[in-house]
Amino acid sequence: MRTKYKPWAKPYIEEHTEVMCPFDNINNCKNYYLEIGSGKGQFLVNMAKNHPDNFFIGMERNVTCAGFTAKKLVEGEITNAKLVYADAGQVLPSIEAESVEGIFLNFSDPWPKKRHAKRRLTSDSFLGQYYRILKRGAKLIFKTDNYDLFTYSLEILENSTFKLVEANYSYDGKDPFDEITEYEASFREEGQPIYRLILEKL
Numbered sequence: 064m065r066t067k068y069k070p071w072a073k074p075y076i077e078e079h080t081e082v083m084c085p086f087d088n089i090n091n092c093k094n095y096y097l098e099i100g101s102g103k104g105q106f107l108v109n110m111a112k113n114h115p116d117n118f119f120i121g122m123e124r125n126v127t128c129a130g131f132t133a134k135k136l137v138e139g140e141i142t143n144a145k146l147v148y149a150d151a152g153q154v155l156p157s158i159e160a161e162s163v164e165g166i167f168l169n170f171s172d173p174w175p176k177k178r179h180a181k182r183r184l185t186s187d188s189f190l191g192q193y194y195r196i197l198k199r200g201a202k203l204i205f206k207t208d209n210y211d212l213f214t215y216s217l218e219i220l221e222n223s224t225f226k227l228v229e230a231n232y233s234y235d236g237k238d239p240f241d242e243i244t245e246y247e248a249s250f251r252e253e254g255q256p257i258y259r260l261i262l263e264k265l
């Protein structure tokens with residue numbers, strides 16, 4: 064499901080600064096949930112709509128996906144979510160320690176080749192950053208359709224400082240603090256199982 068480049072996306076995100084958060088400004092936001100790799104924004108926008116008392120930040124490095132998300136935020140008149148258009152590897156080190164309410168990783172790119180393992184959003188170095196920025200008691204929630212990425216992530220997470228709360232091999236999508244993503248909708252339509260991990264920072 065490669066996203067076709069749309070030339071309108073970059074000018075759109077540059078014009079609609081009201082829904083964007085420059086990455087060097089992220090610490091001005093407080094008590095937010097972070098979705099890393101937010102794609103075209105369906106999860107972000109619906110979480111914001113259905114949980115108006117919470118604040119959400121999406122982080123996305125693909126300009127066209129960022130453009131689609133910005134458009135959804137503008138057209139939905141969403142005021143409790145913003146988008147950071149940047150690579151998580153660049154932004155995470157600058158986020159204040161113990162400042163984030165929760166992190167969502169939804170259908171992250173699997174990077175199946177071993178030599179690309181460091182790029183996986185559940186690799187050791189990313190996990191270390193997540194642990195540092197999450198508040199105590201906050202959760203890291205990971206959904207995927209990819210069994211190999213799921214088992215790789217489970218193994219890494221079991222050996223991490225996080226506490227494993229849930230390892231679900233057939234997630235039904237019914238958690239009230241969750242929303243379906245674009246990728247998830249298409250995998251569910253094909254009848255593929257959805258795997259989910261929940262980890263807690265103690």
Ligand SMILES: C[S@@+](CC[C@H](N)C(=O)[O-])C[C@H]1O[C@@H](n2cnc3c(N)ncnc32)[C@H](O)[C@@H]1O
Nearest residue numbers: 100101102123124125150151169170244245246
């Ligand atoms: C497979 S798509 C899933 C999109 C969406 N979460 C969904 O479930 O529909 C993964 C997304 O993560 C983004 N992404 C991957 N690595 C990233 C990184 N290091 N920083 C920010 N975004 C990233 C990609 O650009 C892509 O849009």
